[in-house]
Amino acid sequence: xxxxxxxxxxxxxxxxxxxxxxxxxxxxxxxxxxxxxxxxxxxxxxxxxxxxxxxxxxxxxxxxxxxxxxxxxxxxxxxxxxxxxxxxxxxxxxxxxxxxxxxxxxxxxxxxxxxxxxxxxxxxxxxxxxxxxxxxxxxxxxxxxxxxxxxxxxxxxxxxxxxxxxxxxxxxxxxxxxxxxxxxxxxxxxxxxxxxxxxxxxxxxxxxxxxxxxxxxxxxxxxxxxxxxxxxxxxxxxxxxxxxxxxxxxxxx
Amino acid sequence: xxxxxxxxxxxxxxxxxxxxxxxxxxxxxxxxxxxxxxxxxxxxxxxxxxxxxxxxxxxxxxxxxxxxxxxxxxxxxxxxxxxxxxxxxxxxxxxxxxxxxxxxxxxxxxxxxxxxxxxxxxxxxxxxxxxxxxxxxxxxxxxxxxxxxxxxxxxxxxxxxxxxxxxxxxxxxxxxxxxxxxxxxxxxxxxxxxxxxxxxxxxxxxxxxxxxxxxxxxxxxxxxxxxxxxxxxxxxxxxxxxxxxxxxxxxxx
Numbered sequence: 196x197x198x199x200x201x202x203x204x205x206x207x208x209x210x211x212x213x214x215x216x217x218x219x220x221x222x223x224x225x226x227x228x229x230x231x232x233x234x235x236x237x238x239x240x241x242x243x244x245x246x247x248x249x250x251x252x253x254x255x256x257x258x259x260x261x262x263x264x265x266x267x268x269x270x271x272x273x274x275x276x277x278x279x280x281x282x283x284x285x286x287x288x289x290x291x292x293x294x295x296x297x298x299x300x301x302x303x304x305x306x307x308x309x310x311x312x313x314x315x316x317x318x319x320x321x322x323x324x325x326x327x328x329x330x331x332x333x334x335x336x337x338x339x340x341x342x343x344x345x346x347x348x349x350x351x352x353x354x355x356x357x358x359x360x361x362x363x364x365x366x367x368x369x370x371x372x373x374x375x376x377x378x379x380x381x382x383x384x385x386x387x388x389x390x391x392x393x394x395x396x397x398x399x400x401x402x403x404x405x406x407x408x409x410x411x412x413x414x415x416x417x418x419x420x421x422x423x424x425x426x427x428x429x430x431x432x433x434x435x436x437x438x439x440x441x442x443x444x445x446x447x448x
Numbered sequence: 449x450x451x452x453x454x455x456x457x458x459x460x461x462x463x464x465x466x467x468x469x470x471x472x473x474x475x476x477x478x479x480x481x482x483x484x485x486x487x488x489x490x491x492x493x494x495x496x497x498x499x500x501x502x503x504x505x506x507x508x509x510x511x512x513x514x515x516x517x518x519x520x521x522x523x524x525x526x527x528x529x530x531x532x533x534x535x536x537x538x539x540x541x542x543x544x545x546x547x548x549x550x551x552x553x554x555x556x557x558x559x560x561x562x563x564x565x566x567x568x569x570x571x572x573x574x575x576x577x578x579x580x581x582x583x584x585x586x587x588x589x590x591x592x593x594x595x596x597x598x599x600x601x602x603x604x605x606x607x608x609x610x611x612x613x614x615x616x617x618x619x620x621x622x623x624x625x626x627x628x629x630x631x632x633x634x635x636x637x638x639x640x641x642x643x644x645x646x647x648x649x650x651x652x653x654x655x656x657x658x659x660x661x662x663x664x665x666x667x668x669x670x671x672x673x674x675x676x677x678x679x680x681x682x683x684x685x686x687x688x689x690x691x692x693x694x695x696x697x698x699x700x701x
Contacts, residue, residue, distance in 0.1 A: 297687065434550065437694070441691035
């Protein structure tokens with residue numbers, strides 16, 4: 196069943212009358228060809244999700260009424276932010292699409308010291324919009340109750356300043372994997388509790404420099420390996436998110 | 449360090465003299481510009497991997513000598529075969545590339561009842577070659593000790609006949625995830641032991657039909673959910689392989 200993210204908190208939306216407008220209106224009426232009594236999911240900014248039924252279709256508004264709350268939780272118990280040193284090409288598209296399906300809470304792009312590509316402010320804003328749209332569509336398709344945010348930093352410094360706001364920080368480092376580091380990811384995610392925040396740092400092609408990793412450590416990051424195989428820049432976040440889901444959604448039940 | 453898959457068993461290669469020929473010769477000499485005393489990894493058909501050093505470069509052969517065995521194992525303890533009902537477009541490219549990085553032992557494509565695309569024999573052979581090449585390149589980059597095979601079935605029946613050769617069979621089924629099935633994947637992979645084989649069945653876009661899933665069950669397949677979020681056809685195998693790696697490579701150490 197189709198799912199729409201409404202840019203309001205649940206109670207505000209209820210007070211104003213449940214509706215779809217703008218692009219969601221177009222999608223519901225012209226793409227899905229929804230009619231009265233058809234149902235869809237509405238997901239609100241405060242992570243409340245409901246099943247709703249179309250009551251009336253007006254020229255610019257679909258009106259709906261609530262049928263039931265969505266009971267099953269679709270979100271990971273911890274909030275995972277995937278931060279990628281800008282890789283080449285459109286690899287972030289894949290990270291954001293698949294990472295959203297796999298439960299990431301937020302995405303960040305930043306210029307790591309080893310990033311080859313440089314993004315200026317104007318291009319970055321455009322890119323951020325495009326990635327946000329990919330996240331929204333993936334969140335709808337994968338039945339998420341949160342629409343992940345996407346933030347693209349032009350400078351690294353303001354991103355580093357945000358590190359202190361996270362409960363845990365992991366940096367995926369190829370050299371750690373080669374040296375056989377196995378315990379850190381397991382330890383970290385097993386120790387975290389409901390509602391805590393985890394920042395995961397992923398290097399661009401070729402990984403972070405040793406100097407950059409040491410700097411991240413001074414900011415509280417822990418180095419972790421992701422198994423004995425060398426994963427590409429865009430594969431590492433998918434491994435991490437799958438492992439976290441396996442731990443929380445399947446093992447700890 | 450560059451890694452080459454040699455189409456011989458280790459002892460045969462040693463007896464005949466270690467060498468790179470054909471495409472690998474071209475890659476080593478013209479792409480990597482390797483010279484005498486440069487080193488690379490050689491991986492043999494029987495999963496032996498060694499570090500080797502170039503001793504001489506001839507017009508069509510790079511000659512090498514063994515420096516050391518590669519001690520760290522890069523392979524999952526169980527052999528995972530990812531079998532996808534033919535999805536649309538080039539999604540299998542992504543599954544084979546990322547799935548190889550994540551440790552799959554073999555890939556299979558087959559016409560599931562819900563597959564929209566149809567492949568005839570000639571196109572299939574071409575596609576199989578292309579995917580095998582993707583697997584080879586990904587295996588080299590990710591430091592695998594096995595080059596995954598790719599088999600594309602034109603008819604489903606001969607594929608079904610192969611089911612009895614696997615120790616365990618899992619079918620990823622969206623309806624199971626919706627119903628909250630959580631235990632099967634964990635149970636299955638925790639019960640398996642070194643060298644056993646696992647076949648994983650993944651549907652095309654929209655998943656398998658209920659009838660097809662029931663049929664797989666009569667052939668010994670167990671239905672499993674992959675967490676509460678709905679994963680696309682090409683994301684499900686990556687989740688599974690990451691979960692299996694997390695279980696074997698990081699948890700059980």
